[in-house]
Every structure is written in C-alpha cells, then in structure tokens.
Amino acid sequence: MSTRIPKIAVTLGDPAGVGGEVILKALADPEIAASAELVVVGDRIAIDAAERSTGAKFDTLGVKLRECGVLAAGLPVVYGALRAEYGRAAVRYVHDATMMCLNNDVDAMVTAPLNKEAVTLNGMQFSGHTEYIAELCGVKGSRMLLAGTKLSVIHVSTHVSLKQACNLNTDRIVDTIELGNEAMKLLGKAKPRIAVCGLNPHAGEHGLFGTEDEEFIRPAVETCRARGIECEGPVAPDTIFFKAARGSHDLIVAMYHDQGHIPMKLLDFEATVNVSLGIPIIRTSVDHGTAFDIAGKNLASEANMKAAIRMAVTMAQHRLLQTAQA
Incomplete structure (x- = not known):
C-alpha cells in the first residue's frame, strides 16, 4: 500500500x-x-x-x-x-x-x-x-459501479428510460467493460473475471428473442478479449448473478439500471457501495x-x-x- x-x-x-x-x-x-x-x-x-x-x-x-x-x-x-x-x-x-x-x-x-x-x-x-x-x-460517459463483498456490477446505462437503454452501442459497451476492469484492479483484483449480460431473455437465444445481443454485445466482448481483458458474453441475465455470487466472476456488466440494481440489493444491500467511474x-x-x-x-x-x-x-x-x- x-x-x-x-x-x-x-x-x-x-x-x-x-x-x-x-x-x-x-x-x-x-x-x-x-x-x-x-x-x-x-x-x-x-x-x-x-x-x-x-x-x-x-x-x-x-x-x-x-x-x-x-x-x-x-x-x-x-x-x-x-x-x-x-x-x-x-x-x-x-x-x-x-x-x-x-x-x-x-x-x-x-x-x-x-x-x-x-x-x-x-x-x-x-x-x-x-x-x-x-x-x-x-x-x-461516466458509469455507475455497484461494488459488494461478493460481487460487483457496472451498468452500461443508468438513469434513462428503459426504451432509451435498449438502444445499445458497441463502443459504449466496450468502454464500460474497460472501466469496470480498471476499477476492479483498484479494488485489488489483478485479473478481474468479467461476465457481460445480454439485453434480451436468454441473451437473445441466437436471435429468437431479439438481435441486439449478437449485433452489439458480442462484438464488444470480442474486442475486449482481444485487448487482454478476461470477459465473456453475452450471457443470460437470469442465471449469471446466481453463478457469480458463488464465485464464478468478480464483475458483471449489466445493460441497464434495474438489471444490475435488483440482484445486487438482494444479495447484500448494506454492504453494496455505489462507485462513479469514467471520472x-x-x-x-x-x-x-x-x-x-x-x-x-x-x-x-x-x-x-x-x-x-x-x-x-x-x-x-x-x-x-x-x-x-x-
């Protein structure tokens, strides 16, 4: 120190x-x-x-x-x-x-x-x-990170309407992953393990429930992996929090406010801290x-x-x- x-x-x-x-x-x-x-x-x-x-x-x-x-x-x-x-x-x-x-x-x-x-x-x-x-x-381009004792979550979008949050942008997702990766290093994680949520149910199910996951999220994940960041996705939002809380990942990238806030507050409301990133x-x-x-x-x-x-x-x-x- x-x-x-x-x-x-x-x-x-x-x-x-x-x-x-x-x-x-x-x-x-x-x-x-x-x-x-x-x-x-x-x-x-x-x-x-x-x-x-x-x-x-x-x-x-x-x-x-x-x-x-x-x-x-x-x-x-x-x-x-x-x-x-x-x-x-x-x-x-x-x-x-x-x-x-x-x-x-x-x-x-x-x-x-x-x-x-x-x-x-x-x-x-x-x-x-x-x-x-x-x-x-x-x-x-600031971001919100919810950091807890078991798990942390960074949001691609926060205080906007759900309709607006669904207008994804690959560059913004890349920036979010990179900001989360650097923040986790400040919290002592030398090589953060990151999971990136899909937008749609089951991360789109190969296009059955929407194309945004393959069109915007997967290219962002591939870009970050090429830059040496240990990340995977898009993953199904309804299961990844359960796995990550048991130790599979250090950080989850959520696409919008409630996708990240609800599970984090359920996991550990009192110990979860709000951190501003990108500043x-x-x-x-x-x-x-x-x-x-x-x-x-x-x-x-x-x-x-x-x-x-x-x-x-x-x-x-x-x-x-x-x-x-x-």
Whole structure:
C-alpha cells in the first residue's frame, strides 16, 4: 500500500435526511476514524442536528469540517422536509468535495444521499450524483459501479428510460467493460473475471428473442478479449448473478439500471457501495436514499456508510501506490 494515509472528503447529503446521522455514527467507529484523514463537507447547523438525534459529538471524533455556510443561521433543520434550500445545500456539498478532489486537496470523496426532487426545486436539472460530478469534472460517459463483498456490477446505462437503454452501442459497451476492469484492479483484483449480460431473455437465444445481443454485445466482448481483458458474453441475465455470487466472476456488466440494481440489493444491500467511474477522481457513495421517514430518529444504520468509506480508502490507497510506482 501507499506510504501515507489517504485524505477523504465526506459530504453531508440532504440536511433533512439521514446523511448526518449515518456519518456521525460511522465516524464514531475508531477503525473508520483512523483509516484516513477525514473531512466532512457541509454545514455545522446540520451536524448540530445530527448530534442531537444520535448523541454523538462531532468535535470528539478527530475529524475536520469544511463549513459551506449554505443553511441560514439560527434556523433548525426540519427532518423529513422537502425544501429547495436543502437541495441547494446538498448540491453545494457535492460541488465543494469534487473541487477538493480535482485540486488534490483530498484523494477521494464519499457522498451521503441527497434528494433529487429537492435539488430540482431550485430550477436545476439533476439526474444524479454520478452525472453531476462527471459534469463538474468536464467528462462525458461516466458509469455507475455497484461494488459488494461478493460481487460487483457496472451498468452500461443508468438513469434513462428503459426504451432509451435498449438502444445499445458497441463502443459504449466496450468502454464500460474497460472501466469496470480498471476499477476492479483498484479494488485489488489483478485479473478481474468479467461476465457481460445480454439485453434480451436468454441473451437473445441466437436471435429468437431479439438481435441486439449478437449485433452489439458480442462484438464488444470480442474486442475486449482481444485487448487482454478476461470477459465473456453475452450471457443470460437470469442465471449469471446466481453463478457469480458463488464465485464464478468478480464483475458483471449489466445493460441497464434495474438489471444490475435488483440482484445486487438482494444479495447484500448494506454492504453494496455505489462507485462513479469514467471520472478523474474517486467517488463512492452509500447505496440508499435520504430515508425521510426515519430521519432524525436515530434509526438509520451506518453500515453502508462505513462500507463506502472503507471502499474509498482502499481505492485511494491503490491509486496512490500506482502513482508512486509510475
């Protein structure tokens, strides 16, 4: 591993959600707090609210705060409230953490959940963390990786309609396989074993249930194999997750959002981490939402936040090592 401890920024997410609670509870774990130089990006007002709900004291955790000053002073946070100012604050936290990564002030960022509707109340078009961070980084073609303890999944498409997701493109599939292969190396897999899902039932059954699998997916797999990537496909989506969860593969390439999300959340919801790929920075995230219904009640589990921090630390350590060896 690298010779220094990584520096990690953690965004607070929507102040009305569970982000502050799960962050404080995760950072109260000595193992997590000692794993990196951690900087929480947010407003002290939101941290104060999380302290009251959890009983944890931020100033005792040995963690720094980057105060953003978005929330109005003197106004208490209202948990579970859908408000434009909360959406504006959450986006600002993501923006500032991204800039910290791009400026090399930190080695990676971890994001708590925000509420897309609260963000759009500000008149901003917003489809998700991954797309917004990619825009800030000045890149197109970002991808979402769901990384778990048993298995990981990368998606060719995510936050688009199913109709649009079915318009496959071989070059995009090739890029997705390559991004997934590199990400798995950052997670410690020297030679990742990759399975590429078909789009149609039974991967098209040799054209009986659609031609997209043979027309777009198989050429992408063949291209990647010629480049030295250990991958196979198109494989039947209804069986590959079962096999891979038992150890046949390290990574599955899913063609669209739900093809990858549903089985991963069934396999291990709490340990599955959202990772953004195709951007020049390391970003991981919890794989759950703001949970407005339980926010402020100290009921939210911090397990997924811990997993997201651990993964950011692991990826940052491997990247630092790669840089040192270059």
